[in-house]
């Protein structure tokens with residue numbers, strides 16, 4: 367049985383120290399690579415839209431994540447409002463960019479952790495958490511004091527600053543991180559972040575250093591590790607070959623990879639000459655071949671579901687997850 371390492375950090379007082387340090391990073395705010403420099407405790411807001419309180423759109427058990435995250439009891443998912451990346455094609459744009467959601471105090475956020483645990487969820491899945499890390503760690507502290515001990519899943523676009531990630535060491539059990547682009551021209555065009563590939567690679571290296579390969583319990587539920595998601599985009603705007611090459615050469619063939627076919631034009635991508643359509647079966651087949659050619663055997667591949675199909679993880683074509691009794 368692996369106990370989340372934040373439990374020991376809490377006992378030693380290091381968790382409280384991390385919370386203090388991470389609050390310093392939001393005034394002036396440099397929590398993410400945008401480094402806006404706004405004073406959030408004074409009510410100023412930067413590119414993510416985040417203020418001094420966490421803002422939440424939805425909190426519920428979720429059954430659509432990768433199998434070791436979902437398990438049989440579901441993933442205790444908390445969708446945060448706002449985002450540090452702001453992609454043109456974001457399927458969650460109503461709350462990631464549109465402001466939908468409700469501000470909550472850390473006490474209430476801690477209660478959400480406990481409620482989801484009480485509902486039988488296997489983990490707390492923090493979706494787009496970067497701009498609210500201080501509030502999340504405060505809530506974690508409160509929840510741990512009341513017996514909370516589920517793995518924390520950090521579900522991110524992968525646009526993360528190294529300094530912030532280092533303060534998360536020992537607090538996060540599972541990183542569920544995107545690699546969205548292989549080229550800066552595509553990331554600049556569709557997410558307003560020319561530096562995404564470079565920043566993202568450095569972040570993935572750090573996440574791997576902290577957690578290493580995916581470790582699950584006997585039931586196949588994730589306890590610790592890194593899972594990298596790659597969403598295939600039309601006309602290879604995601605740079606699939608570059609992403610696979612980086613992961614193979616600079617991370618590990620043991621890495622758990624989640625290849626995703628679910629792209630649907632949303633938000634500003636509707637009508638876009640390149641991103642205004644779903645991917646074709648041929649495009650997805652090519653992406654699968656690339657990952658296979660680089661020797662990845664660990665992870666999941668969504669079935670290509672065609673026009674209007676669903677986006678569940680229908681297939682588990684890569685096998686060999688690491689189990690610990």
Ligand code: SF4
Nearest residue numbers: 395398401402412414
């Ligand atoms: S977290 Fe938000 S306010 Fe802070 S640097 Fe990033 S985008 Fe700016």
